[in-house]
Amino acid sequence: xxxxxxxxxxxxxxxxxxxxxxxxxxxxxxxxxxxxxxxxxxxxxxxxxxxxxxxxxxxxxxxxxxxxxxxxxxxxxxxxxxxxxxxxxxxxxxxxxxxxxxxxxxxxxxxxxxxxxxxxxxxxxxxxxxxxxxxxxxxxxxxxxxxxxxxxxxxxxxxxxxxxxxxxxxxxxxxxxxxxxxxxxxxxxxxxxxxxxxxxxxxxxxxxxxxxxxxxxxxxxxxxxxxxxxxxxxxxxxxxxxxxxxxxxxxxxxxxxxxxxxxxxxxxxxxxxxxxxxxxxxxxxxxxxxxxxxxxxxxxxxxxxxxxxxxxxxxxxxxxxxxxxxxxxxxxxxxxxxxxxxxxxxxxxxxxxxxxxxxxxxxxxxxxx
Amino acid sequence: xxxxxxxxxxxxxxxxxxxxxxxxxxxxxxxxxxxxxxxxxxxxxxxxxxxxxxxxxxxxxxxxxxxxxxxxxxxxxxxxxxxxxxxxxxxxxxxxxxxxxxxxxxxxxxxxxxxxxxxxxxxxxxxxxxxxxxxxxxxxxxxxxxxxxxxxxxxxxxxxxxxxxxxxxxxxxxxxxxxxxxxxxxxxxxxxxxxxxxxxxxxxxxxxxxxxxxxxxxxxxxxxxxxxxxxxxxxxxxxxxxxxxxxxxxxxxxxxxxxxxxxxxxxxxxxxxxxxxxxxxxxxxxxxxxxxxxxxxxxxxxxxxxxxxxxxxxxxxxxxxxxxxxxxxxxxxxxxxxxxxxxxxxxxxxxxxxxxxxxxxxxxxxxxxxxxxxxxxxxxxxxxxxxxxxxxxxxxxxxxxxxxxxxxxxxxxxx
Numbered sequence: 001x002x003x004x005x006x007x008x009x010x011x012x013x014x015x016x017x018x019x020x021x022x023x024x025x026x027x028x029x030x031x032x033x034x035x036x037x038x039x040x041x042x043x044x045x046x047x048x049x050x051x052x053x054x055x056x057x058x059x060x061x062x063x064x065x066x067x068x069x070x071x072x073x074x075x076x077x078x079x080x081x082x083x084x085x086x087x088x089x090x091x092x093x094x095x096x097x098x099x100x101x102x103x104x105x106x107x108x109x110x111x112x113x114x115x116x117x118x119x120x121x122x123x124x125x126x127x128x129x130x131x132x133x134x135x136x137x138x139x140x141x142x143x144x145x146x147x148x149x150x151x152x153x154x155x156x157x158x159x160x161x162x163x164x165x166x167x168x169x170x171x172x173x174x175x176x177x178x179x180x181x182x183x184x185x186x187x188x189x190x191x192x193x194x195x196x197x198x199x200x201x202x203x204x205x206x207x208x209x210x211x212x213x214x215x216x217x218x219x220x221x222x223x224x225x226x227x228x229x230x231x232x233x234x235x236x237x238x239x240x241x242x243x244x245x246x247x248x249x250x251x252x253x254x255x256x257x258x259x260x261x262x263x264x265x266x267x268x269x270x271x272x273x274x275x276x277x278x279x280x281x282x283x284x285x286x287x288x289x290x291x292x293x294x295x296x297x298x299x300x301x302x303x304x305x306x307x308x309x310x311x312x313x314x315x316x317x318x319x320x321x322x323x324x325x326x327x328x329x330x331x332x333x334x335x336x337x338x339x340x341x342x343x344x345x346x347x348x349x350x351x352x353x354x355x356x357x358x359x360x361x362x363x364x365x366x367x368x369x
Numbered sequence: 370x371x372x373x374x375x376x377x378x379x380x381x382x383x384x385x386x387x388x389x390x391x392x393x394x395x396x397x398x399x400x401x402x403x404x405x406x407x408x409x410x411x412x413x414x415x416x417x418x419x420x421x422x423x424x425x426x427x428x429x430x431x432x433x434x435x436x437x438x439x440x441x442x443x444x445x446x447x448x449x450x451x452x453x454x455x456x457x458x459x460x461x462x463x464x465x466x467x468x469x470x471x472x473x474x475x476x477x478x479x480x481x482x483x484x485x486x487x488x489x490x491x492x493x494x495x496x497x498x499x500x501x502x503x504x505x506x507x508x509x510x511x512x513x514x515x516x517x518x519x520x521x522x523x524x525x526x527x528x529x530x531x532x533x534x535x536x537x538x539x540x541x542x543x544x545x546x547x548x549x550x551x552x553x554x555x556x557x558x559x560x561x562x563x564x565x566x567x568x569x570x571x572x573x574x575x576x577x578x579x580x581x582x583x584x585x586x587x588x589x590x591x592x593x594x595x596x597x598x599x600x601x602x603x604x605x606x607x608x609x610x611x612x613x614x615x616x617x618x619x620x621x622x623x624x625x626x627x628x629x630x631x632x633x634x635x636x637x638x639x640x641x642x643x644x645x646x647x648x649x650x651x652x653x654x655x656x657x658x659x660x661x662x663x664x665x666x667x668x669x670x671x672x673x674x675x676x677x678x679x680x681x682x683x684x685x686x687x688x689x690x691x692x693x694x695x696x697x698x699x700x701x702x703x704x705x706x707x708x709x710x711x712x713x714x715x716x717x718x719x720x721x722x723x724x725x726x727x728x729x730x731x732x733x734x735x736x737x738x739x740x741x742x743x744x745x746x747x748x749x750x751x752x753x754x755x756x757x758x759x760x761x762x763x764x765x766x767x768x769x770x771x772x773x774x775x776x777x778x779x780x781x782x783x784x
Contacts, residue, residue, distance in 0.1 A: 060741065061741045061742075062738060062741060063729055063734075063737035063738060063740060063741075063758075064758070065478060065731055065732060065734070065737065066734060066737075066738060067734075092532075092533040092534075094509050094734075095508055095509050095734035095735040095738060096734055096738065098533065098735070098738070099706075099734065099735070099738025099739055099742075102705070102706040102738070102739060102742050103738075103741070103742055106706075106742045106745070106746070107742075115533065115534065115705075117532040117533050117534055117536070119530055119532070120505055120512065120528075120530045121528070121530050125542060125545055125546075126530070126542075128538075129532070129538060129542045132536060132537075132538055133536070136536065285513070286509070288505070288512055288516070288528055288530065290513070290516055290517070313476070315478060316478050316734065318479065318508070318509040318510050318513070318734060319509050319513060321475065321476045321478070321479055322475070322479065322483075322509070322510055322513035322514050322517070323513055323517075324475070324476075325474050325475055325517065326516075326517045326520060342476060342478075
């Protein structure tokens with residue numbers, strides 16, 4: 001049994017023991033720049049919109065040249081897959097996300113909807129501005145759901161979320177341990193469980209899982225080491241493919257991967273602490289500062305000794321597609337081979353992608369040898 | 370191959386020489402002798418701005434189209450709009466070469482205005498910028514591409530990041546950003562921050578705006594006095610590029626006088642007008658195509674186009690930053706879709722519209738993403754609507770047969 005399956009089994013066991021999780025209103029969300037601590041503090045459940053497969057249902061509602069993740073999400077909403085949600089919270093992440101928000105409201109009339117303004121720049125005034133948006137979100141949640149978000153409640157939620165991050169950091173540093181060895185794809189699958197389960201239960205499961213795993217001191221490492229960066233992946237398929245073909249993913253600069261593990265430094269104003277931490281986290285291409293992103297990539301490469309980068313952009317994903325040439329150029333200048341993949345969100349890997357990844361791994365293996 | 374390289378080198382040299390534009394002016398004046406005065410002013414304006422941009426006697430600032438151009442006129446620099454230049458290149462039928470150059474580096478699914486501008490920049494056809502400024506309020510591509518331009522050209526890049534929605538602090542947040550951007554611009558380019566010049570520019574902008582108000586009022590007339598195809602070309606171009614300059618004032622005054630005469634004489638731009646259409650999206654295909662000819666054959670006038678909708682309030686020269694922020698934040702294509710829908714409702718009413726065409730430019734997520742919602746909302750109100758997919762710059766994405774079939778079916782529906 002793979003490590004991710006073992007974790008799932010463990011989590012399911014703990015879930016059946018926990019009674020607290022049932023009956024809360026569930027809010028759907030799409031972007032990791034949303035501080036989930038706020039929903040936790042409000043006593044709401046959160047559910048990440050990450051459809052597993054594509055849907056053609058949205059073709060009549062969104063243009064053909066639209067992000068396949070956005071279309072899959074809208075398709076699933078129209079098919080009624082998210083009818084259990086009591087509302088949605090989205091961010092003005094990109095043109096696609098803004099239009100998904102419009103279409104969702106226009107065609108599906110969610111009982112609660114909120115679009116959080118996310119600045120692209122990180123300055124003291126943008127941190128203050130983002131904080132105001134968070135305060136507005138808290139107020140709207142309180143009024144709509146008849147709940148109260150207290151300062152103490154928020155501080156506890158931040159502490160619990162920081163605990164999740166610390167556990168996930170331990171999980172990443174346990175890559176290669178265990179029998180079978182914990183792979184990067186397993187870790188991403190484990191993280192995905194965190195998007196839809198109660199934080200406390202998830203933390204408990206992680207704790208138990210790590211306690212068993214960390215006993216094993218041997219670390220299995222195999223194949224050329226590489227890093228994957230880019231837009232949203234449809235699960236861990238690409239990472240799994242790399243592993244199957246003999247590569248070892250040692251870093252995933254992805255919003256389903258390692259983008260936010262540093263934790264929130266709790267100050268006297270918890271909302272301000274959240275605003276600062278979320279804006280200052282490792283940036284995605286949607287943020288303005290391409291240089292900051294490239295510096296982050298270089299830092300990760302240095303830390304993990306990855307010898308190559310796979311840069312993945314979803315088809316029609318403007319932030320990553322526009323950024324790609326600058327990133328590739330910067331990596332080329334420091335001698336890091338890069339493979340650019342423009343991909344779909346279909347729940348499967350195309351033959352073409354497989355061949356390109358295989359060839360890339362051969363090049364990396366040869367260079368390393 | 371050698372010949373082609375030589376031709377490209379020669380063309381690049383000609384484009385970069387300010388003399389080219391001096392020599393061209395009397396020639397194109399003669400060529401345009403039968404065109405209306407406003408059109409002639411547009412051409413002269415372009416030659417003038419290109420001459421200045423390539424002469425480099427004053428700093429050149431590249432910017433994206435939806436930033437208020439008053440900023441650049443206000444600091445006394447020469448504005449250069451790569452997207453407008455890309456549309457001109459497309460209009461001249463020269464778009465394929467720069468687009469092909471760009472396609473070797475970036476995805477073909479990105480906006481072809483940007484791909485064309487990128488290709489032109491890579492090939493060294495554009496004037497060297499001293500500074501690049503951009504704003505993120507309309508689409509995701511602007512800041513990323515303009516930032517990359519700054520790396521290619523080796524100059525600084527400053528950006529504005531307007532929020533999506535209104536909140537009590539939005540104006541102050543934006544005003545601080547804009548003030549900072551202008552101060553940095555002046556510092557980087559060693560230009561004085563001259564309040565008198567800024568006031569003059571804002572006054573010119575307001576006077577020009579008054580003519581735009583009158584033009585839009587006159588265009589309510591039946592039959593339609595001014596063709597939408599031109600509204601989407603040089604009128605939209607001047608709207609982006611000239612407001613706040615003397616050229617802009619002359620252009621809009623002249624266009625106003627011309628349209629006023631046509632309205633007084635009850636003269637429409639079509640021989641016979643049976644249907645009145647509204648064109649959605651700021652742009653149209655600029656290469657040779659049959660769209661407007663097909664509509665004209667069927668007596669369907671494009672009476673108004675979304676790109677010339679006047680969305681901003683008059684500017685206050687005593688409060689320049691706040692005013693320009695108001696202009697940015699009132700943009701109907703930014704922010705919630707409802708803002709755009711409200712403006713469309715107004716246009717449908719004001720221009721006695723019988724049907725609406727949404728031109729969905731390949732690669733433009735921000736506009737095309739709302740096309741279905743807008744369509745269903747208009748249909749609920751009994752307004753016939755069609756989405757016309759295409760590409761404004763890349764003729765490879767234009768399908769003449771399909772376009773004709775869709776347009777003819779739409780006109781039949783109106784009948």
